[in-house]
Amino acid sequence: MNDLSAPRPNNLDAFWMPYTDNKHFKANPRMLYRAEGMSYFTPEGREVLDGTAGLWCCNAGHGRREITEAIQKQAALMDFAPTFNMGHPIAFEAAARVAEMTPDGMDRVFFTNSGSESADTALKIALAYHKARGQSSRVRLIGRERGYHGVGFGGMSVGGIGANRKQFSALLPYVDHLPHTHQPAKNAFTRGQPEHGAELADVLESLVALHGAETIAAVMVEPVAGSTGVLVPPKGYLERLRAICDKHGILLIYDEVITGFGRLGTNFGAERLGVVPDIMTMAKGLTNAAVPMGAVAVREGVYDAIVNGMPGGIELFHGYTYSGHPLASAAAIATLELHRSEDLPGRARAIEPYWQEAVHSLRGLPNVIDTRDIGLIGAVELSPREGKPTERALAIFRRCFDTGVLVRVTGDIVALSPPLIIEKHHVDRLINTLGDAITAEA
Numbered sequence: 001m002n003d004l005s006a007p008r009p010n011n012l013d014a015f016w017m018p019y020t021d022n023k024h025f026k027a028n029p030r031m032l033y034r035a036e037g038m039s040y041f042t043p044e045g046r047e048v049l050d051g052t053a054g055l056w057c058c059n060a061g062h063g064r065r066e067i068t069e070a071i072q073k074q075a076a077l078m079d080f081a082p083t084f085n086m087g088h089p090i091a092f093e094a095a096a097r098v099a100e101m102t103p104d105g106m107d108r109v110f111f112t113n114s115g116s117e118s119a120d121t122a123l124k125i126a127l128a129y130h131k132a133r134g135q136s137s138r139v140r141l142i143g144r145e146r147g148y149h150g151v152g153f154g155g156m157s158v159g160g161i162g163a164n165r166k167q168f169s170a171l172l173p174y175v176d177h178l179p180h181t182h183q184p185a186k187n188a189f190t191r192g193q194p195e196h197g198a199e200l201a202d203v204l205e206s207l208v209a210l211h212g213a214e215t216i217a218a219v220m221v222e223p224v225a226g227s228t229g230v231l232v233p234p235k236g237y238l239e240r241l242r243a244i245c246d247k248h249g250i251l252l253i254y255d256e257v258i259t260g261f262g263r264l265g266t267n268f269g270a271e272r273l274g275v276v277p278d279i280m281t282m283a284k285g286l287t288n289a290a291v292p293m294g295a296v297a298v299r300e301g302v303y304d305a306i307v308n309g310m311p312g313g314i315e316l317f318h319g320y321t322y323s324g325h326p327l328a329s330a331a332a333i334a335t336l337e338l339h340r341s342e343d344l345p346g347r348a349r350a351i352e353p354y355w356q357e358a359v360h361s362l363r364g365l366p367n368v369i370d371t372r373d374i375g376l377i378g379a380v381e382l383s384p385r386e387g388k389p390t391e392r393a394l395a396i397f398r399r400c401f402d403t404g405v406l407v408r409v410t411g412d413i414v415a416l417s418p419p420l421i422i423e424k425h426h427v428d429r430l431i432n433t434l435g436d437a438i439t440a441e442a
C-alpha cells in the first residue's frame, strides 16, 4: 500500500494551476503539505507562518478539530442529498446560523459553492427582483474599477480588473463602473478609513443621469476591496452610495467574500462600516475554507418580491447541485459555532490596535509609498522597479516564503490578512520578516 502520509515527488504537468504563472511555478515549485493553527508546513517539514489565512479564508486558523470532526461525522451519516425540491436538516440549520450573523432583516440565505458563484447569484437575484416587481427595464449592473467579484461571467463583467476582462470578449453588455477610491496622493499612510474620497460615490448620480434610473438594477461593491490591494472605503463613501441607491430604487450589493466572518472585527463589513446593503455575498470564512461553500443573504423584501410574489412553481430559476451540500453545511455550522464560542470577531478587534501599529511601522522602509489597514487587514504599497512592475513585490513574496512567512502580493502591493487567532508574537514575526524582505529588495 502507498504510504500517503509521506511527501512524494510530484509530477506537476497535469494540474493547470489557477491564476498562476504555470511555467514559472513548475520550474520553481513552492509546496504546502500540512497546516495547523497559524502555520503551514512544507513537505520537508519547514514551518511557514500564514499571513494570509490561506486566501483570506481560514479565519479561525488551520486544522480546527471541531470543523474536521463535524465534516467526518456528516460524511459518515450522509454524503450527499439534493436540495432541489428535497431537503436535509443540516442545510436549513446552516442557513439559520448564517442568518443569525447577518445584519437584521437580511435573513434569507441562498447557498453556492464559491465567491464567484455567490457574485453571479446575487446579480441574478437583483435582476429577478426587478422583474418580479414589473420593472423589467432594470437590467444594468454597476460595478467599480478595481472591484473583484470572482471569475464567472457576471462577476467578471461587473468586476473592474482589466487583466481579468481583456482575455474574454463575451462580457455582459449592460454594465458600467464607478471609479475606484484609491487616492494615495491624498490618503497615503491612513490608519483605518481615509478622510478623502466620499464624493467619488456621487459618480453614481452621473451614471443615473446617463443611463436612466429605470435601467439600473444594482450596484455591486466590496466594502473593502481586497484582491486589488486593500482599498479601504473613504469615510462617508458607502453612506452616499446607499443614499443614491435608495433615491433611485437601485439595489445595493456588498461582496463580503473577504470582509465577512470577523475580518473587520465584526461579523460582516456592513456592521463595522455602518451601512447595510440589500444583498450580500459571502464564501471563504463561512466554512473556514475546509469545504468549499458560498452564500448570498438578502433583505426580506427582496425574497418576498421574488418568492411570495409568484403564484406558484419554481420562483428563482437558479441553483447548484451542491447548494447546501451536507459536508459544507456541517463545516459551516462548526465554523460559525467557533466564531461564537471563541468570539473571533472580538479577538480581531482586540488585537487591531497592535496590528495597526505594526503595519504602519513599515513606513519609512525603502520604496514603501503607502501603508494602510482596517480590521485584521494590512497592505504595503511599494514603488515598482523601473520598467518592471510587480517584480519587486514578487521578489519580496518569495523572500518572505523562503524565510518562513506567507504574504500575498497583487501588483506592487503586499496584502496581509492573517487568521483571526493571531497573537502579538506572530504579528511581530510577520512584520519583521516582511520588513527585512522589503529592505533586502531595495
Ligand code: PLP
Pocket: 113, 114, 115, 116, 117, 119, 148, 149, 150, 151, 222, 226, 227, 255, 256, 257, 258, 283, 284
Ligand atoms: N469576491 C471577492 C471579494 C473575492 O475576494 C473573491 C476571491 O478572492 C471572490 C469574490 C471569488 O471567490 P472564489 O475564488 O471563491 O470564487
